[in-house]
Amino acid sequence: MTPSKYRTIFGPIPSRRFGISLGIDLSPGTKQCNYDCLYCELAAAKPVEAIQNPPSVELVVDELKSAIKEHPDIEVITITANGEPTLYPFLDELIDRINEIKNGYKTLILTNASTIWMPQIQNSLAKLDIAKLSLDCATKECFKKLDRPLEGTELENIIEGIKSFRKRFKGSMIIEILMVPSINTSKREIEALNRTLLDLGADRIDIGTVDRPPAYPIEPLSFKELYEISKEFDPSLPIHIAGRHRAKEAKSSFSDEEILSTLLKRPLTQADIEALFDEESQKRFEALLQKGKIETKKLGGLLFYGTGFSKQKRKSS
Numbered sequence: 001m002t003p004s005k006y007r008t009i010f011g012p013i014p015s016r017r018f019g020i021s022l023g024i025d026l027s028p029g030t031k032q033c034n035y036d037c038l039y040c041e042l043a044a045a046k047p048v049e050a051i052q053n054p055p056s057v058e059l060v061v062d063e064l065k066s067a068i069k070e071h072p073d074i075e076v077i078t079i080t081a082n083g084e085p086t087l088y089p090f091l092d093e094l095i096d097r098i099n100e101i102k103n104g105y106k107t108l109i110l111t112n113a114s115t116i117w118m119p120q121i122q123n124s125l126a127k128l129d130i131a132k133l134s135l136d137c138a139t140k141e142c143f144k145k146l147d148r149p150l151e152g153t154e155l156e157n158i159i160e161g162i163k164s165f166r167k168r169f170k171g172s173m174i175i176e177i178l179m180v181p182s183i184n185t186s187k188r189e190i191e192a193l194n195r196t197l198l199d200l201g202a203d204r205i206d207i208g209t210v211d212r213p214p215a216y217p218i219e220p221l222s223f224k225e226l227y228e229i230s231k232e233f234d235p236s237l238p239i240h241i242a243g244r245h246r247a248k249e250a251k252s253s254f255s256d257e258e259i260l261s262t263l264l265k266r267p268l269t270q271a272d273i274e275a276l277f278d279e280e281s282q283k284r285f286e287a288l289l290q291k292g293k294i295e296t297k298k299l300g301g302l303l304f305y306g307t308g309f310s311k312q313k314r315k316s317s
């Protein structure tokens, strides 16, 4: 698909986390967001309350129908924006129309969660299959410093909104945390996030770092640094280390005992294992798996390897 063919549809894009996706951009051309995150990959811009000059529902649906015809092998339709898709004024109508034509494809929204406390937004998002909500901080100070929201956006409303949305949402709820050195990686911030996450009931929690040059000078974390951070969270939390920067990582040697104790503290995906374990350790991992010493569990659409799943109280399956 050429980038200019559609105004609002892009892709298909292969995604390890969600499958092959056709994206819908509800703010084509200009960034329109109610945050101005330090790590944003779009140009820095003043936060706004609503998407101005939104594309019509008719245009989006017509373009989507034609893109689906062209790419019938996609797996997911992703609602996103050059900014925040829940600021699109016709979101509810659009989701209803997408559901009429989705024909077995999954539907996903990527949102910063700023509006999740609003009943009308919850009603709309509850009609989707997957909701990926950002939550970078669990303290006000961190939230203001990192996500730089529109004046009047309250973190407590967002956290309470995620909790109430979880109660009614039957689909897969994924929380994404973007880690920025010395802002949300301190002991205090991780402890606050940990306490909050234990109450949210996410199906999966993706922790990641900047992948592309961001709007402001932010340094990325290495896979190993993210892995060390992931171990600070409660082992019952379904944490997945997300990102495209694994290949550069140096792999280490793990004995059988080290493999088992690592998986007890933090369940890992196949991609994590390939990034962390050297070749010999991967063989040891395979042997332990064959012997039944390692369990598997699907969390938020990804297969995790771990030990002691049966003893942990996870809210998802």
Ligand code: SF4
Binding pocket: 033, 034, 035, 036, 037, 039, 040, 041, 042, 082, 083, 084, 112
């Ligand atoms: S919420 Fe997303 S689009 Fe908005 S500023 Fe943050 S990273 Fe950029």
